[in-house]
Amino acid sequence: MDQNCDSLSEYVLIHYRWVFVCLFLLPLSFLYDLWLYFRNWVVFQLISAPKQHDNKVKFVQKQIRDWVANGKKTQMCTARPGWQTVCFRVPRYKNTMRNIKVNLVDILEVDTTRKIVRVEPLVTMGQLTATLNPLGWTIPVLPEIDDLTVGGLVMGTGIESSSHKYGLFQHICVSYELVLSDGSLVKCSKNENPELFYSIPWSYGTLGFLTAVEIRLIPAKRYVKLTYKPLKGGDNIAKEFTTASSNLNNEFVEGLAYSEDEAVLMTGVQTNDVEVNKLNEIGKWYKPWFFIHVRDMLKRNEDVVEYIPLRDYYHRHTRSIFWELQDIIPFGNNFLFRIFFGWMMPPKISLLKLTQTEAIKKLYENNHVLQDMLVPIETFKDSIKLFRDTFNVYPLWLCPFNLPNNPGMLRAKDSQETLYVDIGLYGVPREKSFKPKESMRKIEKYVTDVQGFQMLYADTYMTREEFRKMFDHTLYDKLRTKLECKEAFPEVYDKVSRAARS
């Protein structure tokens, strides 16, 4: 037995979680997805969503006016259950705050003339690719986990391997529609209510309830021509990654580092043509997990080109939940398992979350790291070294992004448009001196010092003052006063800090 288990049953639940996951969660996840697929398909075919949208928004407004009429007794949040969110923890505040039902799940309009898709906030990334790609369109930044929602990505943040060119999810959004704390409906964009527009990203639902978003569209081609470049040596990795990220001819740039000295750089462009024998449909159920496939490139020691169907590329980390699934189903990448059961993979993140026991939570808390740190690209080498010395977790996810100098929570370094890199740490730290809180506090301080940011789906141990140093609250505070948010919504810190989540 180990330190995280108090009993034999807990030991079995942790070490043989795969039995439960394979027998129950996989079939359940499959049926759940099938239902969503069918339901969304019917709604989309009937084009019923646009007609119902206004009534659904009126219902949100009514709930808020009732809250005002009842004396504004407690603050408000959305009624989306905590287990459904793409975040390790469940928000505590949902138990005590007034839960407002924002049941807006549909794609409202695909306007190819204006090159805009108008969507409701609970539309998922899986739903968007499935709907838009067959029509020959896509959104410029498509965060890869299928179940991420537009609302969560707007109110939090979203990043993908095209972010070096297009910025974060907020930078491809053209307008937001919101219901404010007095029940009024407003629209904001760069030209209409610009202060509100720039305050929404990273506000975590603390300025109003989002009811619709207009997102830019770009043409989609059928394949991504992906070049894998194996790299050796820390200096070389930093140099090649920075050069590729600065080159806007690359539509996609991503790196996976397997040790301090070994990484694979991937650069891609969209295309409709395929070279003979170079097509790799990595999304097929029997294909190896993507991060294993990429790791194999290290052995080849030469540049390799492949053509990957666009949707397979977008969801390349879905089937293995990056590399998190290897801890839950250790044989998940075995050839026989993939052939016979791969079509049901992966278990849904929400169901994994819903069914995890206290012992599993404790295990993840003490022996696991799930963090994304966004740092200016010139600190790439130092950051990698510090993360190696603090956590020693591999693979690392490396994703560049451009941060324009806009007002709002994220102030670009030295108030200038700056290239950043998201360093994603997911896995079991092998560094012996790792201590969950102390190690994270050290990293959070470092990230603030280099004018970087922490992604807030993850645990943050910062104090309120430290949090305010990392994120610029100037415009946010102004808007909270102007829109009378203080009674209506908590501050961002009170929604995302470790204390606010269980």
Ligand SMILES: Cc1cc2nc3c(=O)[nH]c(=O)nc-3n(C[C@H](O)[C@H](O)[C@H](O)COP(=O)(O)OP(=O)(O)OC[C@H]3O[C@@H](n4cnc5c(N)ncnc54)[C@H](O)[C@@H]3O)c2cc1C
């Ligand atoms: C109208 C509509 C609404 C949908 N709504 C949702 C939704 O709300 N939530 C949701 O999660 N999904 C949604 N989906 C996506 C749906 O779950 C997937 O399309 C489904 O898993 C079946 O895809 P397919 O492989 O049969 O076909 P296709 O959609 O034709 O798949 C094309 C390619 O993409 C690959 N691919 C498909 N899905 C995935 C994936 N999840 N990960 C990696 N590769 C993949 C396939 O292997 C295939 O090569 C929706 C789809 C449609 C058409």
Ligand SMILES: NC(=O)C1=CN([C@@H]2O[C@H](COP(=O)(O)OP(=O)(O)OC[C@H]3O[C@@H](n4cnc5c(N)ncnc54)[C@H](OP(=O)(O)O)[C@@H]3O)[C@@H](O)[C@H]2O)C=CC1
């Ligand atoms: N590649 C990527 O970019 C990835 C991003 N993530 C992160 O995951 C999170 C998104 O997960 P997801 O499950 O989609 O979202 P969540 O349900 O976790 O929502 C995130 C926040 O947005 C608020 N919110 C969502 N919808 C609305 C709305 N209609 N009106 C007002 N507030 C709203 C929620 O408020 P409330 O608490 O009141 O419900 C919550 O505070 C983001 O934080 C994102 O950064 C995670 C993995 C990958």
Ligand SMILES: CC(C)=CCC[C@@H](C)[C@H]1CC[C@H]2C3=C(CC[C@]12C)[C@@]1(C)CC[C@H](O)C[C@@H]1CC3
């Ligand atoms: C690409 C970016 C920016 C972030 C990716 C983060 C994800 C790898 C994590 C976000 C939420 C995480 C959860 C888990 C694995 C890693 C994430 C998907 C679990 C499924 C791990 C097993 C636990 O029992 C439940 C977790 C829920 C959240």
